[in-house]
Amino acid sequence: MNQPHVPDPEFASRLQWQLESEFRRRRRFEPQQRRRSRSGVLKVAALVVLALFLGAAGVLAAQHYEGSWRSQLLLARTQTELELARARVELLEGEAGQLREEMGPETRFLVEEQLDQARLELREAELAVEEVRVTGSAFGDELTAPTAAGRDFLAEREQLRAARLQQRLSRLQAYWSRVGEEPGRREAEGHLVRQELEHLRTSLEAIRGRLELRREYLDGRLDARQVEVKQRLTELAAESSLAALDLESARRRVAAVRGALQREEASEFELNRAEFDLATVRARSRLLGLELDLLRRQLQR
Amino acid sequence: MVSSSSGADNGALTRDEFLELYRTHLPRLYRFVSRRTGDDRALAEDVVQETFLRAVRSWREQGLPREPLSWLRTVARNLLVSHFRRAAPVALADGFDPPGEDLRDESPERVAAVQWALARMRPQQARLLEEFHFDGRRVREIARRRGLSEKAVEGRLRRARRTLRRTLQPLFRKQGAIR
Numbered sequence: 001m002n003q004p005h006v007p008d009p010e011f012a013s014r015l016q017w018q019l020e021s022e023f024r025r026r027r028r029f030e031p032q033q034r035r036r037s038r039s040g041v042l043k044v045a046a047l048v049v050l051a052l053f054l055g056a057a058g059v060l061a062a063q064h065y066e067g068s069w070r071s072q073l074l075l076a077r078t079q080t081e082l083e084l085a086r087a088r089v090e091l092l093e094g095e096a097g098q099l100r101e102e103m104g105p106e107t108r109f110l111v112e113e114q115l116d117q118a119r120l121e122l123r124e125a126e127l128a129v130e131e132v133r134v135t136g137s138a139f140g141d142e143l144t145a146p147t148a149a150g151r152d153f154l155a156e157r158e159q160l161r162a163a164r165l166q167q168r169l170s171r172l173q174a175y176w177s178r179v180g181e182e183p184g185r186r187e188a189e190g191h192l193v194r195q196e197l198e199h200l201r202t203s204l205e206a207i208r209g210r211l212e213l214r215r216e217y218l219d220g221r222l223d224a225r226q227v228e229v230k231q232r233l234t235e236l237a238a239e240s241s242l243a244a245l246d247l248e249s250a251r252r253r254v255a256a257v258r259g260a261l262q263r264e265e266a267s268e269f270e271l272n273r274a275e276f277d278l279a280t281v282r283a284r285s286r287l288l289g290l291e292l293d294l295l296r297r298q299l300q301r
Numbered sequence: 302m303v304s305s306s307s308g309a310d311n312g313a314l315t316r317d318e319f320l321e322l323y324r325t326h327l328p329r330l331y332r333f334v335s336r337r338t339g340d341d342r343a344l345a346e347d348v349v350q351e352t353f354l355r356a357v358r359s360w361r362e363q364g365l366p367r368e369p370l371s372w373l374r375t376v377a378r379n380l381l382v383s384h385f386r387r388a389a390p391v392a393l394a395d396g397f398d399p400p401g402e403d404l405r406d407e408s409p410e411r412v413a414a415v416q417w418a419l420a421r422m423r424p425q426q427a428r429l430l431e432e433f434h435f436d437g438r439r440v441r442e443i444a445r446r447r448g449l450s451e452k453a454v455e456g457r458l459r460r461a462r463r464t465l466r467r468t469l470q471p472l473f474r475k476q477g478a479i480r
Binding site: 004005006007008011012015016018019020022023024182191192195249252253256265270273 | 315316318319320323324325327328331332335336340342346349350353354357361363364365366367424425428
């Protein structure tokens with residue numbers, strides 16, 4: 001007979017197997033998942049849209065003798081993406097409306113986050129359609145891209161992203177001021193929230209840097225070569241800030257494992273592993289510093 | 302709940318490290334959840350399973366939290382609150398006075414009714430009652446953990462119990478059990 005409040009051995013081993021599978025699955029697909037995460041419904045919607053897109057592509061491919069088929073194809077694609085983005089926003093707004101009464105602070109934060117992201121994607125899709133209509137070609141993120149019909153689409157895109165980051169920053173700060181004082185919360189989530197806030201500030205700073213470079217290039221104060229070097233400098237500065245955060249995490253982990261080792265809750269192997277990770281992060285930071293130094297010297301010449 | 306894209310691969314948890322943490326914390330997390338479900342095994346297992354699956358995703362991407370067990374308990378508790386917020390109210394039999402009893406070994410039905418009410422109360426009050434009735438913590442221990450005097454904790458417990466009784470009233474009324 002089962003003892004109360006003790007997990008059933010069969011459940012424990014089944015869950016362990018499931019976790020092992022999940023671990024392997026995540027490891028295998030991690031890069032794709034980090035880029036984009038969607039709910040099951042949206043995956044289906046994306047597949048439908050893909051099918052529509054392939055159909056449209058077939059039709060347009062058959063008409064390619066009429067010329068400018070590439071532009072038409074591009075426009076069809078961006079318009080399809082726009083429709084998908086619009087449908088996604090409507091779907092999420094509907095879900096959020098239904099769930100609003102039941103949401104705790106974490107759920108509310110996540111739902112609002114998803115909705116913000118979907119709205120940003122919708123505005124980006126609208127911008128992409130306008131850009132393809134004006135230029136007839138795919139957009140790029142090169143800081144030296146030309147303006148078109150008096151519009152700087154690159155800067156508009158970057159401003160959208162900056163607004164999104166700023167919104168996320170404010171939302172996270174508000175969330176943390178609401179729940180950060182709850183018992184156990186600071187220990188459980190505190191360093192993650194701090195790290196995320198820092199990450200957002202760094203990313204925001206990097207976008208502002210790119211926008212400034214773009215202005216200087218369009219004003220003729222910088223040439224393409226100078227923009228390239230300065231852009232790398234901006235990226236390196238952001239990467240260095242993020243590396244500093246990673247360094248803090250790695251140090252924290254070493255300290256935690258040392259503590260656990262003293263309490264006989266961790267092995268020497270775990271400590272070696274944590275120290276190895278710390279050394280790796282340190283090496284990466286040093287390399288970034290070196291590259292930054294070299295680029296600065298190059299810029300002074 | 303908070304996602305960070307930085308540090309994704311640094312100090313990333315290995316499968317063996319994760320399974321070691323799983324084996325260490327499963328009994329404690331299961332006890333924590335099971336007490337809150339009245340040993341409703343199906344519900345307890347669902348919540349524990351979902352909590353560990355979230356841990357796989359979160360810990361691999363964001364690194365190990367400083368207090369893994371606190372993290373697991375926070376996530377499990379939020380899942381339980383979400384579950385009981387959505388759940389239909391459970392009718393209560395006559396003569397049940399939850400705030401006067403130790404709930405750790407109560408029947409799943411009675412615990413579900415209490416949880417239904419707790420999920421509708423202010424989180425601070427609900428947590429206080431949970432610590433006392435489900436985790437079996439004494440007033441002195443709660444006072445020490447929260448940096449309060451014992452008298453203050455007793456006062457808060459009294460107020461929280463009053464709220465719990467008030468919130469539970471509709472369940473009794475349905476059965477005509479409140480006289």
